[in-house]
Amino acid sequence: MRNAQMRVFRGDATGGDFKEYTVPVEDGMVVLDAIHYIQREIDPDLAVRWNCKAAKCGSCSAEVNGRPSLMCKSRMESFAEGEIIFVEPLRTFPLMRDLVTDVSWNYEQNKRIKPFTPKEDAKWVMYQEDVERVQEFRKCIECFLCQDVCHVLRDHDRKDAFIGPRFMVRVASLEMHPLDQGDRMKFLHDEGGVGFCNITKCCSEVCPEDIHITDNAIIPLKERIVDDYYDPIAKFFKTIFSKN
C-alpha cells in the first residue's frame, strides 16, 4: 500500500491555506475517499459537500490539481506516485469553508428562465426522434463544474451579465422541446448573455456527464439568436411561416 501526499485547502471567509496530509491509498480509491479518510482519521472538522459518491448528485465538485472535477470520479491511481494532489474549492463561487462554496447564485439564475410552457392543445405524445436532443440535456446533475470553468464567470466575473453554460443547457432543453411554445430568445439575448460565450468549450471538457454543451446547446442557441436578431432573410421567412 502506498501513501499519497495531499494538500487540501483549509479556510473560511477570514483566511485560509493549504494543509498537507498523508493518506494511505487503497485499490479503487477516489479523491473523495481520501477526503473522508482525512475527516475520519485526522481532521474531523474538514468541511466537504457530498452525497452519493456515484457521480450522480453533483455535490462533491472541487478543483483537483487545477481541474474542475467531481472528487468521486477522480481516481487516486490516476496520479503518479509521489505527485502532490491539490484539492481546493471551486474558484468561481464564494468560499464558505474548506471545500464548500456557496453556489446559490446558480439557483437564482435558474429562476429567471421561463419554465416549460406547453401548447394549449398539446397532445402529449412525443416520439423518440423529437426528444433525443433534449434527453442529452436532462443528464445534467448540476455539479456546476461548467459554471466554475467558464472563463466569463471565472476570470471576468460577469455573473451580472451571463447565466453560464449550465443554464444555456436548460434554455436549450426547453427551446428544443417539441411541446414547448415559450420564447426565451429575447431573454437569452438581452439578459442571459449568450453573446458573452466565445465557445472555447471548457464547459464541455469538464462535464462529468459528457454533455456536448457547446456543440449541442450553446451553438444551436446562438444560431437561433442569429435567426431572430442578425439574419434579415431568416427573420423574414420565420415571420412568414409563423403567420401561416
Added chain:
Amino acid sequence: MRKADERYRLDIFCRVQNIAEELNGSQNMTSTKPADIPNKQFLSTRREDNWWLGPASIALGFTLFIIYATVRAFENQYFEVSNLLSPFYSPKLEFDWWHYSPAILILWIPAGFRATCYYYRKAYYRSFFLTPPACGVTGIGGYKYCGESKFPFIIQNIHRYMFYLATIVLAILWWDALQTLFTAGHFFDFSHLQFSVGSLIFFANVIFLSGYTFGCHAFRHLVGGGLDCFSCTEGSKTAMTFWEKVTKLNENHQLWAWLSLFSVGFTDFYVRCVASNVIPDYVFFSLAK
C-alpha cells in the same frame, strides 16, 4: 512549486478579502462586485500538465499557414499550369480595373468563412486572444470582457452568410478538380481522359473541403437544427435526415477543419511546384494519343 504556492495563497487571500468586504457591505454572499476581480492573475493555475502545448501548436500552425497564404496571394505567379489552377486563385477573377493579384479578390471568402467558423473561433480565442488559453488557466481581460456581444466580435454572426459564399467557391473548386481529369483544352472530351498526381491532390482537397464545409454548425442549424419537432410534417422528417447526416460530419468538425486547411495549402504548393518547373505533374494514365 513554492512560487506557485505563494501565488496561490495570495490569490486565495485576495479572494477571501473580497468576500469579506462583500459580506460587510451587503450581507449577501451571492452578489458580485463588478469592480473587483479576485484571484485572477494572468496565467494563474494549479494545473501541472502541459496545458500550453495545445494552444501553442495551434498558434504555430495558424501562423505558418497565414504567412504562406499571404505570400502566395501576393506572389501573383505560378498559380496556373496546364489544367491545374491553385485553389488560392480560383475562381480566377481578371478585370481591367484590377491590377493586383486576383487571389485577393477571392481569398476573403474562405478566410472569412474560417475566421467566423465555430471551431476556429475556439482555437484562436484560446491561442491568440488567450480568453482563456486553456481550461482552468486565467486568461486576459477583466470585467470589461464582453465576448461576442459587442463590436468587433459580434460580426461572427455573419457566419452563415460566409457559409453561403464558401459553398459557391467550393462548387468552383469541384469544377477545377474535374478539369484535372482531362488534358488541357479538352474538358469533357472523354477521349482525353487522364488521371495524374494533380488529380489525386485536387480531389483529396475538395473532399476535405466538402467535409469541412458541410459539417459546419450553421449548416447544421439551417438544415433542421432550428426545428423543435422532427416528426410533425413530412418536410421536418426529411430535414431530420439531413440534420443527422450533417451532425455526423459536425462531430469531427475540428478534424475536417485541419485536414482541409492543410490540403488547400498543399494543393497550392503542388501547383506552384509544377508551374515553376520544379516537378512535373506525373500522369498515371491518359487516353489522349
